[in-house]
Amino acid sequence: MTLLNWSSYFxxxxxxxxxxxxxxxxxxxxxxxxxxxxxxxxxxxxxxDRLLKYTKSHFLAEEKYMMEIGxxxxxxxxxRHYELTSQVEELVxxxxxxEHVNYLEVVTxxxxxxxxxxxxxxxxxxxxxxxxEARML
Ligand SMILES: [Fe+2]
Numbered sequence: 677m678t679l680l681n682w683s684s685y686f687x688x689x690x691x692x693x694x695x696x697x698x699x700x701x702x703x704x705x706x707x708x709x710x711x712x713x714x715x716x717x718x719x720x721x722x723x724x725d726r727l728l729k730y731t732k733s734h735f736l737a738e739e740k741y742m743m744e745i746g747x748x749x750x751x752x753x754x755x756r757h758y759e760l761t762s763q764v765e766e767l768v769x770x771x772x773x774x775e776h777v778n779y780l781e782v783v784t785x786x787x788x789x790x791x792x793x794x795x796x797x798x799x800x801x802x803x804x805x806x807x808x809e810a811r812m813l
Contacts, residue, residue: 679708680787686794688802693741696734697794703727704790708783716779720771724782728764735761738798745805756797760789 680701687694703723710719735757742750764786771777 677712678705679783680704680791688794688798690741690802690805693734693738693798696730696737697790697798699730700727700734700790703730704783704786707786711779711783720777720779720782724764724768724771727786728761728768731764732761738801742801745801745808747801747804749800749804753797753801756793760793 682698682701686697686701688697703726707719707723707727710716710723739750739754739757741747742753747753767777767782
């Protein structure tokens with residue numbers, strides 16, 4: 677069973693960003709699989725760190741894209757990225773210092789965040805890009 681499945685509802689129509697979102701969902705499902713099969717500690721150590729690095733480079737790509745198209749909601753979106761990065765960094769730190777981490781809570785938090793962020797916040801970027809393109813025709 678997967679935690680989150682890619683669906684067309686997630687598609688922004690921006691290939692590079694869509695591919696990165698697919699990869700994030702895949703990483704999240706890998707984490708979930710590992711937890712379900714009793715390898716939570718190994719999985720968290722490896723995947724959480726990888727996920728954090730990947731998320732950071734993905735956010736940079738999104739921010740570059742927002743700048744390219746002159747997205748007016750850039751500042752708020754950038755803030756949301758910063759907030760999530762800080763939350764995940766906090767988790768990694770908590771985990772690395774040996775503090776108890778509820779694994780399922782971690783993956784469900786990431787799933788909910790990713791789902792809402794893509795479908796509500798990232799979708800606004802796509803809508804703006806489409807309307808801008810239409811205005812230029
Ligand atoms: Fe975003």
